[in-house]
Amino acid sequence: MNTEMSLVIFQRILIQALWGQRSSKKESRGLVTDDELEPILLYIENHMDKDISVEELCRIFFVSRSSLQGMFRNALDLTPKQYIADVKMKRAKLLLQEHGYTISEIAYQLGYHSLYYFSRKFKNYFGMSPSEYIKSLL
Numbered sequence: 001m002n003t004e005m006s007l008v009i010f011q012r013i014l015i016q017a018l019w020g021q022r023s024s025k026k027e028s029r030g031l032v033t034d035d036e037l038e039p040i041l042l043y044i045e046n047h048m049d050k051d052i053s054v055e056e057l058c059r060i061f062f063v064s065r066s067s068l069q070g071m072f073r074n075a076l077d078l079t080p081k082q083y084i085a086d087v088k089m090k091r092a093k094l095l096l097q098e099h100g101y102t103i104s105e106i107a108y109q110l111g112y113h114s115l116y117y118f119s120r121k122f123k124n125y126f127g128m129s130p131s132e133y134i135k136s137l138l
Contacts, residue, residue, distance in 0.1 A: 089122060092110055092118075096130055119131075
């Protein structure tokens, strides 16, 4: 087994252990807290180079789709999909400000396999294309 695969397995075990502790706390209180959402948010932050799906999050954290949707709505007033897009767009903006990456590199780093799709999402989110944003910084 290679090192990368071992790291992924370790992360998964750690996340599941943390999630299990929080789930038992939730059952005793009947409420969702930010602490219970934290491992999911960390997973999203640490895997922005992937196209993370709601189904993947449900599978990794042993939660139903409706429970996951409810957790995000209650804590963040967003769906998981909206949150993932929000985090990726904010990261894209920061990376564009650093001037060290091309738009293509940023798109790839954030899990977008199409530059056109990334540019369209960026424009929908910020009201200008990535290249227009770069020009506005100069």
